[in-house]
Amino acid sequence: MNKNEIFKKSTxxxxxxGKQALDGKCMYRSRQGLQCAIGxxxxxxxxxxxxxxxxxxWLKRHDLLPDYLNVDLVFLSDLQDLHDExxxxxxxxxxxxxxxxxxxxxxxxxxxxxxxxx
Numbered sequence: 001m002n003k004n005e006i007f008k009k010s011t012x013x014x015x016x017x018g019k020q021a022l023d024g025k026c027m028y029r030s031r032q033g034l035q036c037a038i039g040x041x042x043x044x045x046x047x048x049x050x051x052x053x054x055x056x057x058w059l060k061r062h063d064l065l066p067d068y069l070n071v072d073l074v075f076l077s078d079l080q081d082l083h084d085e086x087x088x089x090x091x092x093x094x095x096x097x098x099x100x101x102x103x104x105x106x107x108x109x110x111x112x113x114x115x116x117x118x
Contacts, residue, residue: 003071004112006041010079011099011114013040019090026084027052037083038076041069056080078102091116 001009014037021027021034028039028051038056039047046066051059056076059065069076079102086098100117102108110118 001041001068001071003075003106004108006069006071006075007079007103007106007108008112008114010037010040011082013037014083014087015091015114015116020083020087025053037079038069042066075106078105 013035017034019034021030021032021036021039023030023032026036027034028042029035029047042051043066048064050062051064054062054064056065057073060073082095082098082102086095089095096116099114103113103117
């Protein structure tokens with residue numbers, strides 16, 4: 001996947017899900033079946049419980065980040081932060097503003113942006 005496809009899939013997922021993936025802390029996949037901005041990108045066969053509690057950069061350093069997510073780690077970290085830090089109260093103006101900031105920073109074309117931030 002390229003960064004545009006990743007952005008679209010991740011942000012669309014978060015908006016549809018409407019809340020954080022938590023089990024006391026942010027999770028790639030929670031026991032309730034929720035997924036974070038990066039967790040929703042990881043195929044079932046590539047998921048490893050060792051990922052939990054780790055930043056995406058740690059996954060890369062330890063060869064747990066799937067090859068199909070081989071894009072700029074800062075970009076992936078921005079999406080992880082969107083979920084972990086800006087999604088605590090669900091979909092609100094702070095969350096949408098940060099999502100738009102990420103889209104603008106990474107020059108995500110309009111067609112890959114959710115309608116809420118076009």
